[in-house]
Amino acid sequence: MSLPQRFSDWFAARGWSPRAHQLAVLAHAEARESVLLISPTGGGKTLAGFLPSLIEISGQAERTGGIHTLYISPLKALAVDIARNLEAPVAEMALPVAIETRTGDTPHSKRQRQRQKPPDILITTPEQVSLLVSDPHAAFMLKNLRTVILDELHSIVTSKRGVLLSLALARVQALAPQAIRIGLSATVADPDALRAWLVPTGETPAPLVLGQPGARPNIRILSSVERVPWSGHSAMYAIPEIYGEIRKAKMTLVFVNTRSQAEMIFQALWEANDDNLPIALHHGSLDVGQRRKVEAAMGEGKLRAVVCTSTLELGIDWGDVDLVVHVGAPKGSSRLLQRIGRSNHKLDLPSEALLVPSNRFEVLECQAALHAAQENAQDTDYPMVLKLDVLAQHIMCRACAGPFHPDDLYAEVTSAWTYRNLTREDFDKCVDYVSTGGYALRAYERYAKLKQQADGTLRLTHPRLIMTYKLNMGTIIEDEMLKVRLASVRRRLGKRVVMGGRVLGEVEEWFLSQLSVGDTFLFSGEILRFEGLDEFGALATRSKDREPKIPSYQGGKFPLSTYLAKRVREMLADPAAWGGLPAQVKDWLSLQRFRSLVPKASQMLVETFPRADKHYMVCYPFEGRLAHQTLGMLLTRRLERAGLQPMGFVASEYALVIWMVRDISLHIGTGRLSLGRLFDEDMMGDDLDAWLAESALMKRTFRNAAIIAGLIERRQPGKEKTTRQMTVNTDLIYDVLRSHQPDHILLRAAWDDAAEGLIDAHRLGALLKRIHGQIVHVGLDTVSPLAVPVLLDIGRESVYGEGRDAMLAEAANDLIDEAMRLV
Amino acid sequence: MPCSLKPRTISSTRPCGLSRSHRIRLSGLDLIPDLSGAIYVPDFQALLIADMHLEKGSSLARRGIHLPPYDTRETLTQLSSVIADVKPNRLIFLGDSFHDDAARDRIDAADLAALRRISAERDTIWITGNHDASPPQDIGGQIAREVALGPVTLRHEPKSLPQGVFEIAGHLHPAAAVESRGHRIRCRCFIADDRRMVLPAFGSYTGALSVRSDAFDGLFGDYHVWMIGSRAIHRFPAAKVR
Structure with a gap:
C-alpha cells in the first residue's frame, strides 16, 4: 500500500512514516470495507481514521457535492479539538478539503449554510446525527457520503447514546448505501461485539486492525x-x-x-x-x-x-x-x-x-x-442493545423527516445490529405508542401525533411536533441541577435580606434539598454557607468554617467491575499473593484467617455474630454496591418472613451486613434457617418483582424512559421547563400506569433498564448461581476483622430496609421525647 | 379500620383508611383525616374531597402529551374505596373536581357512569373552583359556591377570615417535608390551625405545593400538618416542617 506523493512527502518532511495500522485501515477503505481499528491512545488513531477520506477527497477531479465524511465523537469538546488538529495537515499539504463542526453550540446560521453547502468533512456528535437525519434535507446532504468515522466507539456503544446512534446510522445507511464505517476504539475485552455493531445485521463483521501496543504503564x-x-x-x-x-x-x-x-x-x-x-x-x-x-x-x-x-x-x-x-x-x-x-x-x-x-x-x-x-486485561463491557424508549424517540425522528411506511422502517431499524432481535410486534407497539400513547383505552385517537394515509404511510399531524422533538431529543438525562450563586446578606428594616450574585456553578438538586439554611458544604473549592433558594437556584455565602457540616460523599458512581471483583476474590483466597500488600493489610487478613475464615475464590463467606443487643449477618459477595443493595432488599424480606425481624442493612462494594432482633446463629445452628434456601436463586422471581415495583429506583428509571420516549417534554417551544416543573410528576404517572396497564411498553422499558443498571439484577443472578452450594458459614462470638469496614459504614451510609413510615414515626417520636423531657 | 394495607389488593394506587389516632379539631367540629386525602366529619356524616382534577390527563393530550388516560378512573376507584370504607351520607367536593370546563366532553362513558352512580347514592354537593367554575349539570348532586357545615364554611379558595370565622378549603394542594435520620421525607398533607384547614389534592395526577411556599403566606398562625405516609398519618408542628 503506498500513499499519494503529496501525503508521503508530508510524512517524510516530518521525519515520520505511516504506521502499519494506518495503511491497513486505508487498504480496507479503498476496498470499500468497514473496519474496526483498536489502538491505544497516542498511536495516530485519529489520523488513521481520516487518512482514507483526505486521500480520496484530494484525488477527486471535482467536488461531487454533499458531505463526504461524517466524523462522530462522543464529546463536543473532542469534536472541536479534532477539527483543530486536522486543520494542520490539511493546510500543510494544501488539500482542497472543507472541514466543519456541528455540535449543540453551532449557531443556526451556520447550520443553515451547512444545509445549503455541506462541507466535505463534518465533525459532529451522536445526537447531531439524529437531528441531521430528522431533516427532510438530509437525503441531499448525505447522497454522496462515502465514510462514517466513529471515534471512541468502545465508550459510545455501552450507553443509550450508542443505541440511538445505531438507529441514526441505519437511517444514514438507507440514504447512502455506499458509505463504509471506520470504528476507532481503545483496547476492549471483546472486539467481536464491536465488529458486529459496526456493520448492518447479517453482514460479515468488520475486519479488525490492531495498532501497535504502547509501552506498559x-x-x-x-x-x-x-x-x-x-x-x-x-x-x-x-x-x-x-x-x-x-x-x-x-x-x-x-x-x-x-x-x-x-x-x-x-x-x-x-x-x-x-x-x-x-x-x-x-x-x-x-x-x-x-x-x-x-x-x-x-x-x-x-x-x-x-x-x-x-x-x-x-x-x-x-x-x-x-x-x-x-x-x-x-x-x-x-x-x-x-x-x-x-x-x-x-x-x-x-x-x-x-x-x-x-x-x-x-x-x-x-x-x-x-x-x-x-496484563492490559480489560473488563467486558457489552454494547447496549434494543431499548424500546430509544426506538420510540427514533420513530419520531423518522417521522420528522417525512411520511414513512412502517414496513420500511421496521426493515431499516432491524438492520442495526442493536435491534436485530426486535420483533415486529414490539415495533408496532412502539409506533402505536408514538401515535397515541399505546394505551388499551383508546382515548387519544383524536389527538394522535401520527396519522395513517391512504398509501399506508404514517405522517406527522402537526409541524409543531418537529420543534418539540428537536428540543427534547437525546438520551442523556442528567440529575436536575440548580445554579449556586454567591450571595450577599444585608440587614434591611431589621430583616435579613439575601441578594444573589455571581454564579459559582451547578449542584444536584437532591443534594441541596437536604440542606437547611445555615448548613455549610464544600463547593468550587470553598466552604459555603447555604442561605436558601430563590427562583434562580441556591444562594450561598462564603463561610469561615474549617470543616463543612454536610459531608457530601456519595457512594461511588461506578460499581466494582465483575472482572476486577473476581480478581479481588482470587487474591484474597490465596495467602501467597498477599506478599505485595502493605504490612497492615497483610496483618488484617492474617487475623481474619485466625479469628474466622478466609474463603476460597469460589466460596462466599457468611458470618453471624451478636453485638450489643442485636444479631448481625455479614456476607462477602464482592459484586459491587448496587448488586449488594438489591440483595439486601431481598434478603431482609425473606428474613422478615422467617421471623428473624431484620432491622436494616448496609451494602458496601465488597460486603453486605444485615442486623436483626432474633439470634440468627441459633436459627442456622438448629436448622431452622437454611442459608442455601435463604440465598436461593428463586428470590429473583416474585420477591424481586414485588420489591422492584414499589421501589423508588424503579420510579427513577421510569422517569428517564418516559423522557427519552417523549412522554414527558422537558422543553417546550419558547420556554424551558425544569424537570421539577414537568406537567405531571412521573411518580404519579408510574403508579397509575402500573395499576391500569402493567404491560405498557414504557413500563417494560423501565424494568429492563432497572434490571440492567440500577439494581444490577443480572449480576445478582450470576452471583446467586455462582454461590449455589458454595456458602460457608461461620458463627462467631463477635465481629470479625473482615467485617469491621462494613460495620463502620453503618450510620455513615444510608440505611435501607426501613420505610418512610418508620422514619416519619421516628421523627414524630423524637418530638414526644422532647415533650416528655420538658414535663 | 383501614380498608387495605396492601395497595395491590385493590386497583387504586393509594391506600385509604381513616386515621385511628388523629382528630383535627376546628371550632368544636371533629375532622378525621383519611389516608386517601379525604376528610370525614362524623357529626354530619360528611366526606370532604378537594381537587380531584378529573380529566387532567386528557387536557394535556390536546397538546400532544399522551399521559396514561387512566387518571379519572384511578381517582374514581380511590373515591369508591373511601366511600365503601367510611359509608358517608353526604359527599362534598371542595372545587376543582374537574380539570377544566370541557372535561365533561372528554370523560370516558364508563367513568361518567361511575361518577353518576356515586352521586346518586347519597347527598352530593359540588363546590365550584377556579378550574371548574361551572361543573357539569348532568352528573347528579347540587352545585354551590360555599357550604356551611355547622360553624365552618367550606369553599374552594381560602379567604382572609374575620375573627371568629372558620373555614375548610382546598385549592393549595399542600405538601410538607420533615427530616428523619438525615433524610428528607416529603408527602401530601392536611394543614390546619385553630381557624382554618386545607385539604391535600385528591386527584391521581395532581402535584403538590410546599406549605412553606409563598402561596401559604399569611393563611396560618401556629399550625400543624398531618402528613400522609403510605400506611399511617403523622402529625408535626410547624417548627418541624422544612
Missing part, C-alpha cells in the same frame, strides 16, 4: 506511612504524600470518582500547599467558563496539578501530563487504563500512575487493578 500503589483507614472514601490520610508526588512531577492529574470527593481532595491539597503550587479543580458541576479556563491553563502548561472527575477522562490532550494519581479504587481495569492513558501521550514512553486506596478493601482492589493493567 508504570503503576505504583501508595504505601503510606500513615494508617490505612478501615473504611470510608476520603483518602485524607494520604494528602501529604499526594502533595509530595505533585511537587516532584511536572504536571499531575488527580482523578477521583465523585464530584464531592474532588472538592474534598482539592481543599485538602490547598491546605497542604506550602509552596503555593498552581493546583486547579475540574468537574462537571463547575461553571463552563471556569472549566474552559482550567483547560486553557493546562494547555499552556501553567498548572502543576488538576483534581478532576471523569470530565477529563476521554480524548482530549490537555498539555504535558506526566503523572496520573488515582484516588480511591478505580473500580474497573478498563477505566484505570483509560485514565492512566491521560499521562504521556507518547506511545513509546510508559505512563506513570499512582493508585491511592482510601481504605483496606481498596488496597486489595488497587492491587488487583494493577495486575490487570499490567
Whole structure:
C-alpha cells in the first residue's frame, strides 16, 4: 500500500512514516470495507481514521457535492479539538478539503449554510446525527457520503447514546448505501461485539486492525506511612504524600470518582500547599467558563496539578501530563487504563500512575487493578442493545423527516445490529405508542401525533411536533441541577435580606434539598454557607468554617467491575499473593484467617455474630454496591418472613451486613434457617418483582424512559421547563400506569433498564448461581476483622430496609421525647 | 379500620383508611383525616374531597402529551374505596373536581357512569373552583359556591377570615417535608390551625405545593400538618416542617 506523493512527502518532511495500522485501515477503505481499528491512545488513531477520506477527497477531479465524511465523537469538546488538529495537515499539504463542526453550540446560521453547502468533512456528535437525519434535507446532504468515522466507539456503544446512534446510522445507511464505517476504539475485552455493531445485521463483521501496543504503564500503589483507614472514601490520610508526588512531577492529574470527593481532595491539597503550587479543580458541576479556563491553563502548561472527575477522562490532550494519581479504587481495569492513558501521550514512553486506596478493601482492589493493567486485561463491557424508549424517540425522528411506511422502517431499524432481535410486534407497539400513547383505552385517537394515509404511510399531524422533538431529543438525562450563586446578606428594616450574585456553578438538586439554611458544604473549592433558594437556584455565602457540616460523599458512581471483583476474590483466597500488600493489610487478613475464615475464590463467606443487643449477618459477595443493595432488599424480606425481624442493612462494594432482633446463629445452628434456601436463586422471581415495583429506583428509571420516549417534554417551544416543573410528576404517572396497564411498553422499558443498571439484577443472578452450594458459614462470638469496614459504614451510609413510615414515626417520636423531657 | 394495607389488593394506587389516632379539631367540629386525602366529619356524616382534577390527563393530550388516560378512573376507584370504607351520607367536593370546563366532553362513558352512580347514592354537593367554575349539570348532586357545615364554611379558595370565622378549603394542594435520620421525607398533607384547614389534592395526577411556599403566606398562625405516609398519618408542628 503506498500513499499519494503529496501525503508521503508530508510524512517524510516530518521525519515520520505511516504506521502499519494506518495503511491497513486505508487498504480496507479503498476496498470499500468497514473496519474496526483498536489502538491505544497516542498511536495516530485519529489520523488513521481520516487518512482514507483526505486521500480520496484530494484525488477527486471535482467536488461531487454533499458531505463526504461524517466524523462522530462522543464529546463536543473532542469534536472541536479534532477539527483543530486536522486543520494542520490539511493546510500543510494544501488539500482542497472543507472541514466543519456541528455540535449543540453551532449557531443556526451556520447550520443553515451547512444545509445549503455541506462541507466535505463534518465533525459532529451522536445526537447531531439524529437531528441531521430528522431533516427532510438530509437525503441531499448525505447522497454522496462515502465514510462514517466513529471515534471512541468502545465508550459510545455501552450507553443509550450508542443505541440511538445505531438507529441514526441505519437511517444514514438507507440514504447512502455506499458509505463504509471506520470504528476507532481503545483496547476492549471483546472486539467481536464491536465488529458486529459496526456493520448492518447479517453482514460479515468488520475486519479488525490492531495498532501497535504502547509501552506498559508504570503503576505504583501508595504505601503510606500513615494508617490505612478501615473504611470510608476520603483518602485524607494520604494528602501529604499526594502533595509530595505533585511537587516532584511536572504536571499531575488527580482523578477521583465523585464530584464531592474532588472538592474534598482539592481543599485538602490547598491546605497542604506550602509552596503555593498552581493546583486547579475540574468537574462537571463547575461553571463552563471556569472549566474552559482550567483547560486553557493546562494547555499552556501553567498548572502543576488538576483534581478532576471523569470530565477529563476521554480524548482530549490537555498539555504535558506526566503523572496520573488515582484516588480511591478505580473500580474497573478498563477505566484505570483509560485514565492512566491521560499521562504521556507518547506511545513509546510508559505512563506513570499512582493508585491511592482510601481504605483496606481498596488496597486489595488497587492491587488487583494493577495486575490487570499490567496484563492490559480489560473488563467486558457489552454494547447496549434494543431499548424500546430509544426506538420510540427514533420513530419520531423518522417521522420528522417525512411520511414513512412502517414496513420500511421496521426493515431499516432491524438492520442495526442493536435491534436485530426486535420483533415486529414490539415495533408496532412502539409506533402505536408514538401515535397515541399505546394505551388499551383508546382515548387519544383524536389527538394522535401520527396519522395513517391512504398509501399506508404514517405522517406527522402537526409541524409543531418537529420543534418539540428537536428540543427534547437525546438520551442523556442528567440529575436536575440548580445554579449556586454567591450571595450577599444585608440587614434591611431589621430583616435579613439575601441578594444573589455571581454564579459559582451547578449542584444536584437532591443534594441541596437536604440542606437547611445555615448548613455549610464544600463547593468550587470553598466552604459555603447555604442561605436558601430563590427562583434562580441556591444562594450561598462564603463561610469561615474549617470543616463543612454536610459531608457530601456519595457512594461511588461506578460499581466494582465483575472482572476486577473476581480478581479481588482470587487474591484474597490465596495467602501467597498477599506478599505485595502493605504490612497492615497483610496483618488484617492474617487475623481474619485466625479469628474466622478466609474463603476460597469460589466460596462466599457468611458470618453471624451478636453485638450489643442485636444479631448481625455479614456476607462477602464482592459484586459491587448496587448488586449488594438489591440483595439486601431481598434478603431482609425473606428474613422478615422467617421471623428473624431484620432491622436494616448496609451494602458496601465488597460486603453486605444485615442486623436483626432474633439470634440468627441459633436459627442456622438448629436448622431452622437454611442459608442455601435463604440465598436461593428463586428470590429473583416474585420477591424481586414485588420489591422492584414499589421501589423508588424503579420510579427513577421510569422517569428517564418516559423522557427519552417523549412522554414527558422537558422543553417546550419558547420556554424551558425544569424537570421539577414537568406537567405531571412521573411518580404519579408510574403508579397509575402500573395499576391500569402493567404491560405498557414504557413500563417494560423501565424494568429492563432497572434490571440492567440500577439494581444490577443480572449480576445478582450470576452471583446467586455462582454461590449455589458454595456458602460457608461461620458463627462467631463477635465481629470479625473482615467485617469491621462494613460495620463502620453503618450510620455513615444510608440505611435501607426501613420505610418512610418508620422514619416519619421516628421523627414524630423524637418530638414526644422532647415533650416528655420538658414535663 | 383501614380498608387495605396492601395497595395491590385493590386497583387504586393509594391506600385509604381513616386515621385511628388523629382528630383535627376546628371550632368544636371533629375532622378525621383519611389516608386517601379525604376528610370525614362524623357529626354530619360528611366526606370532604378537594381537587380531584378529573380529566387532567386528557387536557394535556390536546397538546400532544399522551399521559396514561387512566387518571379519572384511578381517582374514581380511590373515591369508591373511601366511600365503601367510611359509608358517608353526604359527599362534598371542595372545587376543582374537574380539570377544566370541557372535561365533561372528554370523560370516558364508563367513568361518567361511575361518577353518576356515586352521586346518586347519597347527598352530593359540588363546590365550584377556579378550574371548574361551572361543573357539569348532568352528573347528579347540587352545585354551590360555599357550604356551611355547622360553624365552618367550606369553599374552594381560602379567604382572609374575620375573627371568629372558620373555614375548610382546598385549592393549595399542600405538601410538607420533615427530616428523619438525615433524610428528607416529603408527602401530601392536611394543614390546619385553630381557624382554618386545607385539604391535600385528591386527584391521581395532581402535584403538590410546599406549605412553606409563598402561596401559604399569611393563611396560618401556629399550625400543624398531618402528613400522609403510605400506611399511617403523622402529625408535626410547624417548627418541624422544612
